[in-house]
Amino acid sequence: MEPAFFEGRMERNEQIEPLLATVHTLLRAEGADDAADVVRGYPVKVEQSGFDNWNGGTNYWVIQFSMPASDYARLGARKSQVEEQITDRLRAVSQFEENDCYTAVIIPDREFRSDWRSGQSSLPKKVRQNILDGLQLDDVQWYGRMNDVEFLSRLYELEKLPSTDGRYKDAAGDIWQHRCNNEDWESGWIYNDSRFQLVDGGAEVFLRFLCEMVHPLVRPDREEALKLVNQFNDQLKGAGWELFQEELIAGRPRFAFRSVENNASRSVLRAKAVADALNAGWMAKQIERVEQAVDSDPELAIGTAKELVETCCKSILTKRGIAFTKSEDLGDLTKKLTKALQLVPEGVSEAAKGAENIRLILRNLTQITSNLAQLRGLYGTGHGKEGQYRGLQSRHARLAVASAVAFIDFVSETHQYREHSEGDKKA
Numbered sequence: 001m002e003p004a005f006f007e008g009r010m011e012r013n014e015q016i017e018p019l020l021a022t023v024h025t026l027l028r029a030e031g032a033d034d035a036a037d038v039v040r041g042y043p044v045k046v047e048q049s050g051f052d053n054w055n056g057g058t059n060y061w062v063i064q065f066s067m068p069a070s071d072y073a074r075l076g077a078r079k080s081q082v083e084e085q086i087t088d089r090l091r092a093v094s095q096f097e098e099n100d101c102y103t104a105v106i107i108p109d110r111e112f113r114s115d116w117r118s119g120q121s122s123l124p125k126k127v128r129q130n131i132l133d134g135l136q137l138d139d140v141q142w143y144g145r146m147n148d149v150e151f152l153s154r155l156y157e158l159e160k161l162p163s164t165d166g167r168y169k170d171a172a173g174d175i176w177q178h179r180c181n182n183e184d185w186e187s188g189w190i191y192n193d194s195r196f197q198l199v200d201g202g203a204e205v206f207l208r209f210l211c212e213m214v215h216p217l218v219r220p221d222r223e224e225a226l227k228l229v230n231q232f233n234d235q236l237k238g239a240g241w242e243l244f245q246e247e248l249i250a251g252r253p254r255f256a257f258r259s260v261e262n263n264a265s266r267s268v269l270r271a272k273a274v275a276d277a278l279n280a281g282w283m284a285k286q287i288e289r290v291e292q293a294v295d296s297d298p299e300l301a302i303g304t305a306k307e308l309v310e311t312c313c314k315s316i317l318t319k320r321g322i323a324f325t326k327s328e329d330l331g332d333l334t335k336k337l338t339k340a341l342q343l344v345p346e347g348v349s350e351a352a353k354g355a356e357n358i359r360l361i362l363r364n365l366t367q368i369t370s371n372l373a374q375l376r377g378l379y380g381t382g383h384g385k386e387g388q389y390r391g392l393q394s395r396h397a398r399l400a401v402a403s404a405v406a407f408i409d410f411v412s413e414t415h416q417y418r419e420h421s422e423g424d425k426k427a
Helices: 003-029 033-041 069-075 078-093 125-137 148-153 171-181 203-213 222-239 261-278 281-296 298-319 330-340 355-379 394-426
Strands: 044-052 058-067 100-108 241-249 252-259
Touching: 003 033, 003 044, 003 078, 033 058, 033 078, 058 069, 058 078, 069 078, 069 100, 078 100, 125 222, 148 171, 203 241, 203 252, 222 241, 222 252, 281 298, 281 394, 298 330, 298 394
Parallel strands: 058 100
Antiparallel strands: 044 058, 241 252
């Protein structure tokens, strides 16, 4: 390839910033916030894709916006729309540059983790260190009521790990000597011992260590264990992990770990799919607000979950040509929608198997909206609170969001089913 081509490409990368800045301003002013965020928030690479000699010659450029795979996945079906919005504004700004034509594409970054085949996501070193620093600040004895060797033997085969003291053949020997006999190692010695890989090893190693710290045999005081679990989860949730109660042992919880990057976002992803199917831009904005607030601002998430259901009802009623007024509340809208979509329990035939169960499920489904409205009134945004008020926690917000998504998912699918059926009848 000619050197001039490389020089031209480098120059084009340097000159693209004023163009992108203008495109960002246009998108933001027009309310295309998703597209504007892509233009400003992600790295850009400019590649020449072709050249046309006709009419003086035209250079065709592709502007690639690369983003983390998780962000790319969240765009879902909106990716094509965002690309089109950016491309249109690029061409509007550059319309008098007769020799250049731009197209925007969004691509996922290539990612690699050494443990990606294990199915376990990574756990950043910073998160681990914050947890370990917290344990030391609070002077928490990680081994609980056991000694170091007893505790670690539950997780590791100490006889197969090397000794750091030449007098002993394995880790069991030197740990016993320096922690039980001489007590000349500090209690936090394990945090930086490379044999146990707490800071630099796989996520599972660190998480198993935390779970063992709060095992009933290690820490029988239930309140003490729960306090530690809450502290751990405050740090872990941002990295997509949590400790959860798996079972009870003599009335005390035993904890295991699980990935929550999908648990936390699965409802949001499903809600985005509903918004895409209904082509409801305002729903997309509410979903984004819920996603950002469910952990940081549970009250906002609860209030927005109710608004999300209301917007979904109005969107479907509008598509079905059913009028409603501004004065109608969520209960009124839900009644209209359930009637329009024939969701009312009475629509289930007595002859159908499990008819009563179906009725109960449908009845409970329609109750979700009224319960959300009441929950928003008690704990959500938009209402003043008295001085002793205590808000709900993130888990309550996730429950409200999941309930809202269950409703909008069901009514959206039913709406699409009814549309398809009605279209077949007309045909």
